[in-house]
Amino acid sequence: MSSRGDMPAWADYVLLPLINLLLAFVLSGLVVLAIGEDPVRAMRILVEGAIGYPEAIAFTLYYATNFIFTGLAVALAFHAGLFNIGGEGQAYVAGLGVALICLYLDFLPWPIIFVGAIALGMAFGAAWAAVPGWLQAKRGSHVVITTIMFNFIAAALMTYLLSNVMLEPGRGAPETRRFIASATLPSMQTMLGWIGIEAPRSPLNFAFFMAIAAAFLVYVYIWRTRWGYALRVVGQNEQAARYAGIDPAKTIIVAMAISGALAGLMGVNEIMGAHQRLLVAFTGGFGFVGIAVALMGRNHPLGVCLAALLFGALYQGGAELAFEMRAISREMVVVIQGLIILFCGALENMFRPWIATLFARHKAA
Amino acid sequence: MTQTALRLSGIDKRFGPVHANRSIDLSVAKGSIHGIVGENGAGKSTLMSIVYGYYQADSGTIEVDGKRVTIASPQDAIAAGIGMVHQHFMLVENFTVLENVLLGAEGGALLAKGEAAARAELARLARDYGLDVDLDAKIEDLHVGAQQRVEILKALYRGARILILDEPTAVLTPQEADKLFELLALWRSQGSTVLLITHKLREIMAITDRVTVMRQGAIVATRETKDTSQAELAELMVGRRVATRVPKSAAAPGAEILRVEHLSCIDERGAARLQDISFSVRAGEIVGIAGVSGNGQTEILETLAGLRAVASGRILYKGEALPPPGTPARAKFARSVAIAHVPEDRHRMGMVVGFDAYETAILGYHDDDALRRGPLLSESRSIERCRDLMGQFDVRPADPRLRSGQFSGGNQQKIVLGREIDRDPDLLLVGQPTRGVDIGAIEFIHKRIVEMRDRGKAILLVSCELDEILALADRILVVCGGRIIGEADGAAADEKRLGLMMAGIAA
Numbered sequence: 001m002s003s004r005g006d007m008p009a010w011a012d013y014v015l016l017p018l019i020n021l022l023l024a025f026v027l028s029g030l031v032v033l034a035i036g037e038d039p040v041r042a043m044r045i046l047v048e049g050a051i052g053y054p055e056a057i058a059f060t061l062y063y064a065t066n067f068i069f070t071g072l073a074v075a076l077a078f079h080a081g082l083f084n085i086g087g088e089g090q091a092y093v094a095g096l097g098v099a100l101i102c103l104y105l106d107f108l109p110w111p112i113i114f115v116g117a118i119a120l121g122m123a124f125g126a127a128w129a130a131v132p133g134w135l136q137a138k139r140g141s142h143v144v145i146t147t148i149m150f151n152f153i154a155a156a157l158m159t160y161l162l163s164n165v166m167l168e169p170g171r172g173a174p175e176t177r178r179f180i181a182s183a184t185l186p187s188m189q190t191m192l193g194w195i196g197i198e199a200p201r202s203p204l205n206f207a208f209f210m211a212i213a214a215a216f217l218v219y220v221y222i223w224r225t226r227w228g229y230a231l232r233v234v235g236q237n238e239q240a241a242r243y244a245g246i247d248p249a250k251t252i253i254v255a256m257a258i259s260g261a262l263a264g265l266m267g268v269n270e271i272m273g274a275h276q277r278l279l280v281a282f283t284g285g286f287g288f289v290g291i292a293v294a295l296m297g298r299n300h301p302l303g304v305c306l307a308a309l310l311f312g313a314l315y316q317g318g319a320e321l322a323f324e325m326r327a328i329s330r331e332m333v334v335v336i337q338g339l340i341i342l343f344c345g346a347l348e349n350m351f352r353p354w355i356a357t358l359f360a361r362h363k364a365a
Numbered sequence: 366m367t368q369t370a371l372r373l374s375g376i377d378k379r380f381g382p383v384h385a386n387r388s389i390d391l392s393v394a395k396g397s398i399h400g401i402v403g404e405n406g407a408g409k410s411t412l413m414s415i416v417y418g419y420y421q422a423d424s425g426t427i428e429v430d431g432k433r434v435t436i437a438s439p440q441d442a443i444a445a446g447i448g449m450v451h452q453h454f455m456l457v458e459n460f461t462v463l464e465n466v467l468l469g470a471e472g473g474a475l476l477a478k479g480e481a482a483a484r485a486e487l488a489r490l491a492r493d494y495g496l497d498v499d500l501d502a503k504i505e506d507l508h509v510g511a512q513q514r515v516e517i518l519k520a521l522y523r524g525a526r527i528l529i530l531d532e533p534t535a536v537l538t539p540q541e542a543d544k545l546f547e548l549l550a551l552w553r554s555q556g557s558t559v560l561l562i563t564h565k566l567r568e569i570m571a572i573t574d575r576v577t578v579m580r581q582g583a584i585v586a587t588r589e590t591k592d593t594s595q596a597e598l599a600e601l602m603v604g605r606r607v608a609t610r611v612p613k614s615a616a617a618p619g620a621e622i623l624r625v626e627h628l629s630c631i632d633e634r635g636a637a638r639l640q641d642i643s644f645s646v647r648a649g650e651i652v653g654i655a656g657v658s659g660n661g662q663t664e665i666l667e668t669l670a671g672l673r674a675v676a677s678g679r680i681l682y683k684g685e686a687l688p689p690p691g692t693p694a695r696a697k698f699a700r701s702v703a704i705a706h707v708p709e710d711r712h713r714m715g716m717v718v719g720f721d722a723y724e725t726a727i728l729g730y731h732d733d734d735a736l737r738r739g740p741l742l743s744e745s746r747s748i749e750r751c752r753d754l755m756g757q758f759d760v761r762p763a764d765p766r767l768r769s770g771q772f773s774g775g776n777q778q779k780i781v782l783g784r785e786i787d788r789d790p791d792l793l794l795v796g797q798p799t800r801g802v803d804i805g806a807i808e809f810i811h812k813r814i815v816e817m818r819d820r821g822k823a824i825l826l827v828s829c830e831l832d833e834i835l836a837l838a839d840r841i842l843v844v845c846g847g848r849i850i851g852e853a854d855g856a857a858a859d860e861k862r863l864g865l866m867m868a869g870i871a872a
């Protein structure tokens with residue numbers, strides 16, 4: 001209640017994140033300097049690697065697609081007062097749902113595969129999140145704990161299935177066979193080809209548009225529907241929810257299910273779009289990054305999209321950087337990402353009082 | 366020769382377009398009780414929050430004991446010997462009393478050591494000032510009166526010499542209020558200073574030495590209490606004469622709307638909260654439930670509204686049994702059959718402080734067809750409804766997009782009350798309808814309630830203000846210890862006898 005609303009919204013939503021971002025980059029530069037590399041060159045490689053040429057942009061957007069889905073998953077649950085950190089596991093089992101259709105029912109016509117695989121992926125993700133939701137609502141087991149546990153269960157389950165049941169015989173890695181073409185999402189290259197534009201090969205695919213649509217729908221759901229209204233009431237004041245005739249238990253379970261379905265869409269992007277086969281550990285930590293993305297995006301779908309783009313660029317540019325500069329390893333890139341998360345997420349309020357004071361003074365003058 | 370304990374000069378504060386404090390000059394004599402009165406939204410809480418460091422003034426200075434101080438945070442205020450009991454308590458609900466008192470004043474890195482010392486000190490304070498509370502009880506299990514004692518203990522424990530009380534008696538029974546005033550008088554006699562905000566002019570007359578009237582952010586008058594009167598203060602506040610009791614004709618009760626039979630309920634710990642409660646409310650009748658708070662009134666309202674499960678008993682509404690209470694679906698059902706509920710504690714239950722006002726204005730009615738546009742909840746219709754309600758109930762500022770928690774206390778109450786009355790329910794369950802609202806608004810709210818009755822609505826009123834019960838109720842039930850221990854006719858009720866009944870002394 002203290003000094004929250006003491007500055008204009010634009011400062012809150014634009015200026016503050018930018019200052020934080022700048023600081024994160026300055027600190028990263030110092031780290032680069034410390035290991036004996038040229039920070040300016042590193043920066044140039046990073047930016048160029050992220051957005052410098054068509055293929056780079058495609059990769060950035062492909063990563064961003066994952067982050068939008070997992071960021072939205074975290075953000076939506078957050079509005080219901082829940083901290084879903086199980087996006088990783090939810091996406092993982094969603095991949096299974098996708099693969100079941102794309103592998104075993106691939107004789108069906110493609111529209112049915114298309115809808116069915118996405119739906120089953122979302123359903124698997126939803127179910128994997130709804131169980132912790134149910135445990136929270138009915139048993140009071142905290143979702144933070146249960147969703148982490150479900151990440152482990154998902155990992156164990158998938159490793160078992162992939163190395164014992166679903167793997168393609170004769171393959172070195174625990175992964176299934178490739179899906180047939182009609183059981184995959186069209187790549188960006190293909191889609192642009194339809195309208196006569198030439199594009200480079202990349203894992204960027206149709207799921208990117210689904211991500212944008214999901215962001216819009218999540219916005220509508222949270223702020224424009226009565227279900228979203230109920231969800232926010234539960235998130236902010238459970239007693240008021242009961243008073244209003246809203247069932248907190250039901251709302252919590254539904255919110256977790258939707259959150260899981262969103263995380264599940266990341267599995268769709270990876271399995272049906274990028275890899276076109278089910279493979280072990282494909283989630284690659286994207287689920288966890290979703291937490292940072294939601295944090296940085298202030299749990300607002302638009303913010304989530306912007307933060308996802310930033311993280312996508314960092315992922316892609318970072319890979320390039322690790323490749324170009326020998327002294328900078330992948331781990332180094334993770335440090336930089338960590339700094340950004342730290343400044344834009346965890347320490348987002350560090351400069352708030354300071355800037356608020358500036359505005360107050362400006363106003364008084 | 367009187368010293369000045371606190372001097373404010375030129376305090377000015379704006380919240381966006383709202384000019385909450387306009388160059389306030391105020392000096393408070395040491396060892397006095399200084400009252401502050403004013404309409405809802407006049408800026409009283411804001412001014413006190415500035416003194417306590419919750420808000421920073423845009424300009425102006427604060428002096429404590431003649432020394433200029435900078436108060437940038439509550440810590441600074443505490444260091445300067447200022448304590449505050451807020452209009453909306455600032456306690457951690459699932460902490461114990463002791464933990465709440467110690468919060469921020471732990472006294473050493475080792476909690477256990479600080480705790481032992483604190484227990485002794487608190488026991489002494491409790492004894493000296495008659496502030497008995499169970500140090501190991503959880504806040505959420507205490508009723509409001511006890512929660513307030515915790516707030517006072519907290520301030521005293523931190524060594525306050527100037528105590529600010531923001532509408533402390535809004536949640537108290539007259540007996541509890543008397544006790545509080547005894548404490549304050551004792552405190553004054555020891556040379557400490559009290560700033561008291563209240564809407565109850567009778568309290569101002571009874572206990573303060575001086576009184577300051579605020580209006581629209583500015584001070585309009587300061588009087589020696591002995592030289593003024595309630596009527597004068599009321600007129601200074603509102604700018605017109607206020608009726609202390611709304612005119613009311615005799616009731617013409619019609620069909621029975623609500624019938625409660627042998628209702629009993631127990632709480633989570635198994636203690637009986639209601640025991641064999643039976644009564645009825647008829648159309649065109651206001652039934653008031655009087656009692657010291659914490660004697661079952663809350664439970665009666667909440668079971669009827671469907672929020673609390675019962676152990677036994679039946680609730681008949683318009684002749685038919687309502688489904689058993691205790692589920693959200695039942696709370697929703699109650700609304701669908703035109704039962705409205707104004708909860709006693711608006712902050713905990715009646716609103717969502719983080720929501721915009723228009724969102725709070727549809728709480729419980731977000732499923733309404735009238736608010737729907739296709740599958741969506743129409744924002745423009747919600748805003749329209751809120752604006753209409755704000756106009757009707759004179760909510761200030763009339764801005765549907767302001768956050769609910771940023772309205773002054775009385776205006777929050779008006780939003781919640783307005784939302785429920787505006788539904789024109791057949792049965793209105795209303796708890797503490799005028800808690801925290803100014804005398805002008807009390808008059809208005811009372812008029813609305815009486816007018817509802819005259820249109821044949823049934824009203825069940827819970828209030829710990831005996832005055833309010835006497836002013837409104839056609840029939841009075843007195844509760845004590847979860848039982849109805851007496852009934853009186855509203856017009857013929859005798860205040861003394863009711864008081865004795867409430868205390869459980871005579872039936």
Ligand SMILES: Nc1ncnc2c1ncn2[C@@H]1O[C@H](COP(=O)(O)OP(=O)(O)OP(=O)(O)O)[C@@H](O)[C@H]1O
Pocket residue numbers: 005380383385403404405406407408409410411412452761762771772773774775776801803
């Ligand atoms: N944090 C805030 N942001 C915006 N406006 C605020 C905020 N706090 C208070 N206000 C506005 O400042 C004005 C004064 O409010 P304040 O709470 O001081 O009134 P009050 O005199 O205590 O009224 P009441 O008797 O109803 O408690 C009101 O118009 C209120 O809406």
Ligand SMILES: [Mg+2]
Pocket residue numbers: 409410411452531773774775
């Ligand atoms: Mg106030």
